[in-house]
Amino acid sequence: MAVPKKKVTLSDVAAVAGVSLSTASKALNGGGRISVATRQRIEATALRLDFRPNGLAQSLALGRSRTVAVLTDRAESTFSRPVIIGAATYLGQHEQAVLLYDARLRRRDDMAESIRALNARRIDGVLVVGEGLHHRTRSVTAEFSVPVTYAFTLSDEPDDVSFVPDNVAIGRMAGEHLLALGRRRIAHVTAEADDLAAQLRVQGLREALAAAGLTLAHEVLHGSWTEAWGRTAAQRILAEDWQVDAVVGGNDHIARGVENVLAAAGVRIPQDVALVGVDNWEGLIINQTERHLTTIDVGLIGMGEAAAAHLLGGEQTPGVHYQAPTLIVGETTG
Amino acid sequence: MAVPKKKVTLSDVAAVAGVSLSTASKALNGGGRISVATRQRIEATALRLDFRPNGLAQSLALGRSRTVAVLTDRAESTFSRPVIIGAATYLGQHEQAVLLYDARLRRRDDMAESIRALNARRIDGVLVVGEGLHHRTRSVTAEFSVPVTYAFTLSDEPDDVSFVPDNVAIGRMAGEHLLALGRRRIAHVTAEADDLAAQLRVQGLREALAAAGLTLAHEVLHGSWTEAWGRTAAQRILAEDWQVDAVVGGNDHIARGVENVLAAAGVRIPQDVALVGVDNWEGLIINQTERHLTTIDVGLIGMGEAAAAHLLGGEQTPGVHYQAPTLIVGETTG
DNA sequence: CTGAAAGCGCTTACAG
DNA sequence: CTGAAAGCGCTTACAG
Numbered sequence: 217m218a219v220p221k222k223k224v225t226l227s228d229v230a231a232v233a234g235v236s237l238s239t240a241s242k243a244l245n246g247g248g249r250i251s252v253a254t255r256q257r258i259e260a261t262a263l264r265l266d267f268r269p270n271g272l273a274q275s276l277a278l279g280r281s282r283t284v285a286v287l288t289d290r291a292e293s294t295f296s297r298p299v300i301i302g303a304a305t306y307l308g309q310h311e312q313a314v315l316l317y318d319a320r321l322r323r324r325d326d327m328a329e330s331i332r333a334l335n336a337r338r339i340d341g342v343l344v345v346g347e348g349l350h351h352r353t354r355s356v357t358a359e360f361s362v363p364v365t366y367a368f369t370l371s372d373e374p375d376d377v378s379f380v381p382d383n384v385a386i387g388r389m390a391g392e393h394l395l396a397l398g399r400r401r402i403a404h405v406t407a408e409a410d411d412l413a414a415q416l417r418v419q420g421l422r423e424a425l426a427a428a429g430l431t432l433a434h435e436v437l438h439g440s441w442t443e444a445w446g447r448t449a450a451q452r453i454l455a456e457d458w459q460v461d462a463v464v465g466g467n468d469h470i471a472r473g474v475e476n477v478l479a480a481a482g483v484r485i486p487q488d489v490a491l492v493g494v495d496n497w498e499g500l501i502i503n504q505t506e507r508h509l510t511t512i513d514v515g516l517i518g519m520g521e522a523a524a525a526h527l528l529g530g531e532q533t534p535g536v537h538y539q540a541p542t543l544i545v546g547e548t549t550g
Numbered sequence: 551m552a553v554p555k556k557k558v559t560l561s562d563v564a565a566v567a568g569v570s571l572s573t574a575s576k577a578l579n580g581g582g583r584i585s586v587a588t589r590q591r592i593e594a595t596a597l598r599l600d601f602r603p604n605g606l607a608q609s610l611a612l613g614r615s616r617t618v619a620v621l622t623d624r625a626e627s628t629f630s631r632p633v634i635i636g637a638a639t640y641l642g643q644h645e646q647a648v649l650l651y652d653a654r655l656r657r658r659d660d661m662a663e664s665i666r667a668l669n670a671r672r673i674d675g676v677l678v679v680g681e682g683l684h685h686r687t688r689s690v691t692a693e694f695s696v697p698v699t700y701a702f703t704l705s706d707e708p709d710d711v712s713f714v715p716d717n718v719a720i721g722r723m724a725g726e727h728l729l730a731l732g733r734r735r736i737a738h739v740t741a742e743a744d745d746l747a748a749q750l751r752v753q754g755l756r757e758a759l760a761a762a763g764l765t766l767a768h769e770v771l772h773g774s775w776t777e778a779w780g781r782t783a784a785q786r787i788l789a790e791d792w793q794v795d796a797v798v799g800g801n802d803h804i805a806r807g808v809e810n811v812l813a814a815a816g817v818r819i820p821q822d823v824a825l826v827g828v829d830n831w832e833g834l835i836i837n838q839t840e841r842h843l844t845t846i847d848v849g850l851i852g853m854g855e856a857a858a859a860h861l862l863g864g865e866q867t868p869g870v871h872y873q874a875p876t877l878i879v880g881e882t883t884g
Numbered sequence: 885c886t887g888a889a890a891g892c893g894c895t896t897a898c899a900g
Numbered sequence: 901c902t903g904a905a906a907g908c909g910c911t912t913a914c915a916g
Contacts, residue, residue: 236902238896251901268669271671275606281605304634309652313649316639317642332602571887571911576886579911588886608909609892
């Protein structure tokens with residue numbers, strides 16, 4: 217039952233404890249010099265009266281709203297979502313609300329208006345969440361007097377702070393995992409040759425192989441991020457008889473497509489060919505105990521958390537922060 | 551460049567316009583009786599000085615924080631995510647921030663503390679986001695003096711407001727789509743018999759068939775929400791030669807499993823057997839122009855939006871609100 | 885129609 | 901160590 221008891225204010229606490237408002241405030245906030253006895257008396261009184269400071273009054277007095285703005289191009293997109301959720305979860309744990317402005321980054325006018333609205337709200341920080349590394353986001357850092365952090369995108373201003381996936385580490389991780397399993401003839405099927413994420417993953421994979429004195433079993437198969445391309449590529453691998461003992465898919469869709477075709481052709485997975493994907497979309501979809509594909513989780517949720525943590529952390533460390541990926545072993549590398 | 555110009559206050563506007571603070575306030579908020587001339591002069595002045603009211607001061611004076619609390623069990627779970635994002639997007643469009651309290655619903659103590667914290671912040675409303683219909687959420691409505699809405703879960707208090715998927719409509723939609731394509735021998739593969747969502751989808755499917763004077767081609771195959779179960783079920787359909795011309799999968803995973811086995815056995819999809827799933831996880835994963843599986847989108851994002859809209863709407867309509875699903879036609883019913 | 889005043893509850897120099 | 905006062909900027913009865 218919602219007992220409609222009158223809100224207890226700091227003045228009430230002060231009156232009951234027999235001190236002034238300012239003394240009560242100091243006692244509860246730990247500022248200034250106060251005798252131990254007085255402090256304890258006030259604290260006990262506050263506790264007894266079930267006092268909670270009015271957050272809005274504190275906000276006004278301190279000029280901090282305990283709200284962070286999250287600016288996105290398209291909040292509903294698959295890859296932004298975990299980033300936003302990660303950030304919002306972390307912020308909520310720290311009593312910070314999120315004001316989500318979606319799709320206002322695009323039009324200049326909307327953005328100018330948004331900036332004014334956010335400043336009027338006295339937001340404590342700004343998190344710009346992008347959708348990958350295809351293009352740089354125009355920096356809005358200078359428009360705010362509070363810290364601005366970029367997640368899952370890079371701004372066009374080098375001194376800005378951004379958090380992005382570590383695509384090189386992803387490629388390296390896939391390679392090292394397969395090498396550790398004894399695989400030596402590794403193929404790679406991935407997206408367009410001009411896709412930056414794809415390029416960096418290729419680079420990481422090559423590094424891992426090079427460290428073992430190896431190279432890829434064949435030149436990289438560039439196509440698109442789709443399952444259909446995975447199937448097409450697998451047909452070519454079979455037709456040209458590359459004799460591979462492992463395939464790294466640039467993402468899970470590709471890996472799935474590769475698997476379907478190989479399996480249909482009688483190739484045993486993982487005995488004959490081991491398979492690794494990227495994205496952890498099985499985990500993205502549903503938390504199955506049944507895990508099939510070995511994959512590498514890019515760490516989008518963790519990236520959102522890290523960006524939020526940095527934003528709240530105070531001192532801004534300029535530059536790019538790379539999110540460490542996680543290997544998730546499934547049946548396809550057994 | 552962040553021009554550090556002094557913030558313009560309402561007092562400044564009043565002074566420049568040559569009126570009192572209260573008159574200026576009334577003019578800009580449209581309250582009370584004011585001469586047209588005065589109002590226009592004040593509005594012009596506000597515009598000229600680029601005045602924006604301090605949101606925190608407004609909040610304190612009005613007792614509204616423009617913040618909604620979102621309470622979840624596990625914000626990072628696949629199905630809560632779109633609901634939360636939908637809600638946050640809608641709320642952001644209406645200048646409402648979201649304070650996400652994750653996983654505090656479970657322990658009584660945490661919850662009590664959270665309620666006190668939220669009341670102290672003078673939140674404007676509460677959105678409880680669940681993870682489906684397996685179990686009812688303990689009602690927290692009475693703990694707050696602001697409106698409380700439940701999304702993707704039902705509370706244990708009948709007069710509460712909740713928004714849930716329309717599983718019956720989902721089943722019906724699948725059936726009607728297949729009937730419209732001329733299919734007559736339809737099988738259904740779904741999760742455990744005691745799964746509520748599965749039951750309701752079965753019911754809807756049966757209703758659609760009954761309306762056409764038909765019944766299912768075979769008793770429902772109950773198993774689990776997994777691809778593996780879809781494969782197993784499909785093997786049985788083949789082994790027992792059910793002669794179906796369509797299969798409805800309880801979700802997309804099941805449908806995929808069914809498809810793999812049927813296709814491997816030489817069944818042409820959709821010519822021989824049409825296939826429908828539920829969840830739209832291809833869309834969930836990545837926005838492919840390439841769409842393969844025909845599926846039914848449960849509408850989680852829309853449900854989050856609707857719940858948020860209702861929460862802001864003022865008058866609360868008690869009871870259960872059902873979210874309409876959307877049919878997304880792909881190649882498997884091509 | 886307009887304005888002086890109180891109120892929303894806190895925090896924080898500044899005196900004492 | 902403690903308190904009176906100003907300040908954070910608004911809104912809103914209430915007089916005039």
